[in-house]
Amino acid sequence: MLMLRTPFRVSFFGGGTDYYDYFSQYGGSVLSTTIDKYCYLTIRELPPFFEYKNQLTYSKIERFDKVSEIQHPLVRAALEYIPTERIQIAYDADLPACSGIGSSSSFAVGLLQGLHALKNEYPDNMTLAKEAIYIERVLCNEGGGVQDQIAAAFGGLNRLDFSGDGYKVTPIEINEERNDNFQNNLMLVFTGFTRYSSVIATEQQKSIPSTLAQLHEMKSLVDTAENILKSGDLDDFGILLDYTWQLKRSLSDYISNSEIDELYERAKKYGALGGKILGAGGGGFMLLYVPQDKREELIHSFNDLKIVPFKLEKEGTKIIFHNES
Numbered sequence: 001m002l003m004l005r006t007p008f009r010v011s012f013f014g015g016g017t018d019y020y021d022y023f024s025q026y027g028g029s030v031l032s033t034t035i036d037k038y039c040y041l042t043i044r045e046l047p048p049f050f051e052y053k054n055q056l057t058y059s060k061i062e063r064f065d066k067v068s069e070i071q072h073p074l075v076r077a078a079l080e081y082i083p084t085e086r087i088q089i090a091y092d093a094d095l096p097a098c099s100g101i102g103s104s105s106s107f108a109v110g111l112l113q114g115l116h117a118l119k120n121e122y123p124d125n126m127t128l129a130k131e132a133i134y135i136e137r138v139l140c141n142e143g144g145g146v147q148d149q150i151a152a153a154f155g156g157l158n159r160l161d162f163s164g165d166g167y168k169v170t171p172i173e174i175n176e177e178r179n180d181n182f183q184n185n186l187m188l189v190f191t192g193f194t195r196y197s198s199v200i201a202t203e204q205q206k207s208i209p210s211t212l213a214q215l216h217e218m219k220s221l222v223d224t225a226e227n228i229l230k231s232g233d234l235d236d237f238g239i240l241l242d243y244t245w246q247l248k249r250s251l252s253d254y255i256s257n258s259e260i261d262e263l264y265e266r267a268k269k270y271g272a273l274g275g276k277i278l279g280a281g282g283g284g285f286m287l288l289y290v291p292q293d294k295r296e297e298l299i300h301s302f303n304d305l306k307i308v309p310f311k312l313e314k315e316g317t318k319i320i321f322h323n324e325s
Helices: 020-026 073-081 103-118 125-139 147-154 176-184 197-206 212-231 234-249 258-269 292-301
Strands: 002-013 028-045 054-057 061-064 087-093 157-163 166-171 186-190 274-277 285-289 306-308 318-322
Touching: 002 103, 002 147, 002 212, 002 234, 020 028, 020 157, 020 212, 028 103, 028 147, 028 212, 073 103, 073 125, 087 103, 103 125, 103 147, 103 318, 125 147, 125 166, 147 157, 147 166, 157 212, 176 186, 176 234, 186 292, 212 234, 234 274, 234 285, 258 274, 258 285, 258 292
Parallel strands: 054 087
Antiparallel strands: 002 028, 002 318, 028 087, 028 157, 054 061, 157 166, 186 285, 186 306, 274 285
16 A cells, blocks of 8 residues: 655746747746645555455546546546556545646646556656656646646755756755745635636647747746845745736736736735736635735735645655555
């Protein structure tokens, strides 16, 4: 039996430049971190005492004999990629799916790690990330970028760079006090509604030729944000988040809406220096940068919404239990 824990991610800058249609020509960069909110997978060989050969448990329970019978497209693709007989898979998570925190990619990375481990295979983090990208973007034909899979596999606060030649992960090194100050200025607010990111991502991909100027500028902000994190005034990070959110909103009409705009303006009214909707947009979680002396007032003003406390994490996907007997 295996138990795996894979973190969700928060992306700060450069989202959209991790789409293949963009970075294969111009190179892409993202600044992101994983957080201490996870998806969990329990995987084991199913004992030979049941009428069915395999079981998958998530928001549904699927029992099946053949891989082709699986309704969940990602699991079906993963089991076609790594064939496994008589398997039981159970999924659980700290945060809801379709909410901008890279949940599907975390699931993909954790599932692939588990399927490999059942066969006593232990690929490195980059291999897991690339396989998850292949599963989601090629086999499942889902729209989107490549940052989520890499973030989930590696963990930590990183700069991610993409090109036609491959991917590079560069950890952002800051001391513990600065790290604590940074994460204490961040807030995660659930908007109350979820969405399918693949649909929005596909629309963004279609508009890449007409949004190149915004994407080039969003990529350049990664350099600025990295310098702020290392040695600048951290509040400038929040102000820069506000600027990149305005750029992101201009990429597609699907990224924001009147409810999100009203929520964001309320956050700024009560002390947020900046923020953004996570992931492709359209709903899910909103990240806010709020100086600590303004947090209490903002939390009070958001008493109708769920605020999720979190910390930055550094481990990435991980096997937390492995009983080989």
